[in-house]
Amino acid sequence: KQEPLVLGIETSCDETGVGIVRGHTLLADAVASSVEEHARFGGVVPEVASRAHLEAMVPTIERACDTAGIALRDVDAIAVTNGPGLAGALLVGVAAAKALALGLGKPIYGVNHLAAHIAVDQLEHGALPEPCLALLVSGGHSSLLKVTDVTAGVEPLGATIDDAAGEAFDKVARLLGLPFPGGPHIDRVAREGSSVYVDFPRGLTARRDLERHRFDFSFSGLKTAVARWVEARERAGEPVPVSDVAASFQEAVCDVLVRKALDAAASQGIEDLLIGGGVAANSRLRAMAEERASRLGIRVRVPRPGLCTDNGAMVAALGSEMVARGRTPSPLDLPADSSLPV
Ligand code: KG4
Numbered sequence: 001k002q003e004p005l006v007l008g009i010e011t012s013c014d015e016t017g018v019g020i021v022r023g024h025t026l027l028a029d030a031v032a033s034s035v036e037e038h039a040r041f042g043g044v045v046p047e048v049a050s051r052a053h054l055e056a057m058v059p060t061i062e063r064a065c066d067t068a069g070i071a072l073r074d075v076d077a078i079a080v081t082n083g084p085g086l087a088g089a090l091l092v093g094v095a096a097a098k099a100l101a102l103g104l105g106k107p108i109y110g111v112n113h114l115a116a117h118i119a120v121d122q123l124e125h126g127a128l129p130e131p132c133l134a135l136l137v138s139g140g141h142s143s144l145l146k147v148t149d150v151t152a153g154v155e156p157l158g159a160t161i162d163d164a165a166g167e168a169f170d171k172v173a174r175l176l177g178l179p180f181p182g183g184p185h186i187d188r189v190a191r192e193g194s195s196v197y198v199d200f201p202r203g204l205t206a207r208r209d210l211e212r213h214r215f216d217f218s219f220s221g222l223k224t225a226v227a228r229w230v231e232a233r234e235r236a237g238e239p240v241p242v243s244d245v246a247a248s249f250q251e252a253v254c255d256v257l258v259r260k261a262l263d264a265a266a267s268q269g270i271e272d273l274l275i276g277g278g279v280a281a282n283s284r285l286r287a288m289a290e291e292r293a294s295r296l297g298i299r300v301r302v303p304r305p306g307l308c309t310d311n312g313a314m315v316a317a318l319g320s321e322m323v324a325r326g327r328t329p330s331p332l333d334l335p336a337d338s339s340l341p342v
């Protein structure tokens with residue numbers, strides 16, 4: 001008997017994603033992004049994102065079905081991100097998922113966006129190692145999570161106390177005159193720069209901070225330090241070495257993320273570290289995590305960059321796991337919850 005065919009819908013931010021999976025096999029991952037419509041504002045505008053989801057939803061569903069070579073009626077279950085995220089954006093996806101579930105007479109599974117960023121890895125590397133330690137770094141979140149059962153048991157160990165890692169990348173990119181979203185641009189220009197050019201602060205790593213915030217992150221001080229450094233250069237009428245500043249900033253972020261993730265894994269006796277979320281696409285973060293983890297005998301799993309940023313495949317992947325583990329489907333009046341906890 002074939003495993004169930006699961007269609008997943010993601011609309012928590014600016015990507016309209018529709019993914020189709022069977023078991024751990026990815027059949028389609030269609031994404032429409034409104035990122036260019038937000039670029040001139042330097043950040044995602046919720047109202048613009050909601051309208052874009054509404055326009056993109058049906059064509060993206062059709063594109064995913066075409067790619068997978070299936071008809072909608074073949075789908076066995078619908079999964080949808082019902083939080084956390086932008087309220088209006090989530091509502092578009094949840095409404096679409098309910099319409100499909102009702103029309104097809106199939107169950108609907110509300111999934112948590114953060115858990116989906118973790119579950120997506122099984123599409124590339126097979127069944128998740130559980131328990132594992134997950135470092136989740138995106139535009140909206142930076143968290144360390146202990147995952148015992150990705151469909152139910154995700155325990156937060158720490159999180160950012162101010163900006164998310166991706167937000168810091170985006171803000172520093174803006175300071176350096178790079179386009180939005182800035183993460184991929186910093187990653188690119190940093191390759192030509194020196195990561196030891198400026199010794200930027202490592203947030204919440206001082207001994208006194210570790211007592212209360214051992215597994216928490218803080219990036220706003222780092223962002224301010226970069227801003228001050230750049231301003232000082234400009235005031236002195238000197239050029240800003242963009243790639244060196246980008247590389248030094250990136251090094252500071254990655255250093256703290258990797259250090260704390262490995263400390264958390266070791267403290268829990270966990271040997272598998274999974275990195276997910278948009279910032280997991282960062283090439284320096286991937287290399288540094290691999291290098292330092294291997295010295296400690298910790299295995300690292302990071303999905304390929306295209307699966308790290310928001311997409312529908314991650315939602316379908318978690319939905320598929322919920323079906324496989326016999327989780328109860330959600331009621332058809334499933335609410336969208338912009339601050340849904342993990
Ligand atoms: O997971 P995601 O697509 O959306 C959210 O749920 O937030 O993450 C988007 C974030 C943005 O802040 C973007 O700048 C960052 O991920 N990002 C990166 C890279 N690619 C995307 N940050 C650093 N390096 C990258 N290569």
Ligand code: ZN
Binds near residue numbers: 117139310
């Ligand atoms: Zn995300």
